[in-house]
Amino acid sequence: MDRSLGDSNAVTAPIPELNVTTEDQHKDMSPANFTHVxxxxxxxxxxxxMQSVGVEYLSNFPTPFWYYYGKIVAKGIYGNExxxxxxNCTRVRTxxxxxxxxxxxxxxKAAGKVMPLNVVEVDIxxxxxxxxxxxFWKPARGIITQRVKHCESLPFNCASREPHSCNAGVENLEHLDLSASDHEPKETTSTNQGQENTDDKMPAP
Known part of the structure; x- marks a missing residue:
């Protein structure tokens, strides 16, 4: 951990070897079309x-770890960290x-092109x-997609300010099955990606 590098680069551990899977019924979905993860x-x-990559997890300094998980997932899904x-990040209990x-x-979006949301959830x-x-990835539950839609409507995000938490609707997230990511998925298909650029793959609005 090197905090002098800024939050987005503070975790200097290399991205580990990855294997990406999804349920068989979702195997034909193209990650290039995912708008949010x-x-x-x-x-x-x-x-x-973090222990597996030799870094101590600091719960009171979470932002660098959020960036690192994003790099892990981006590398696994897109081949480009x-x-x-x-x-943003929202905490629900633990x-x-x-x-x-x-x-x-x-x-x-910055260029003014409106596109439908296509959100997926990923479990590490x-x-x-x-x-x-x-x-392991799967299409996002409806309430998750609605929260992403709300967050995208805010006048700022991590690109311009510190990461913010969209707390509207947290009471609804309390009812989600939060044990799902602690179990092994079944009937899966590998979807490891190798492409380095997806700019020309997302469909035009």
Whole structure:
């Protein structure tokens, strides 16, 4: 951890080897079309992830870890660790919902091009010694997509200010099944990506 490098680069550990899967029914969905990615991760899981890459997890200094998880997921899904931009994070009890925007979507939004949201949730599974870190994605639940829509409507985001928490609707998130990411997914298909650029793959609005 080198805090002198700024939050987005403070975690200097290299991205570990990754394996990305989804349920068979979602295998034909193209990650290039995802507009947002939500990483749902418990405090316990964060400690395990960071321990696996040789970094101490500091719960009172969370922002660098949010950026690092974004790089992990972006590398696994897109083959490019810079493809996701931090939008916000919301804490529900001992779990954080960390939202990221596909850079292609963000650029087109900045250019005034309106596009429908296509949000997915990603679980980072418990690290196993000697094995690639497992990522499992699935289409986001409706309430998650609605919260992303709300956050995108705010006049600022992480690109212009400190990461903000969209707290509207947190009471609804309390009713979600927060144990989902602590279990192994079944009937999965590998969706590891190797492309370095997705700018020409997201459909035009």
């Amino acid at each position: 939500i990483v749902q991760v418990s405090d316990y899981r964060q400690k395990a992830i 810079k493809q996701l931009r931090l939008l 779990r954080e919902f960390i939202s990221f925007t596909n850079a292609t979507f963000a650029d087109r 599974l418990k690290p196993r010694p000697g094995e690639p870190l497992q990522l």
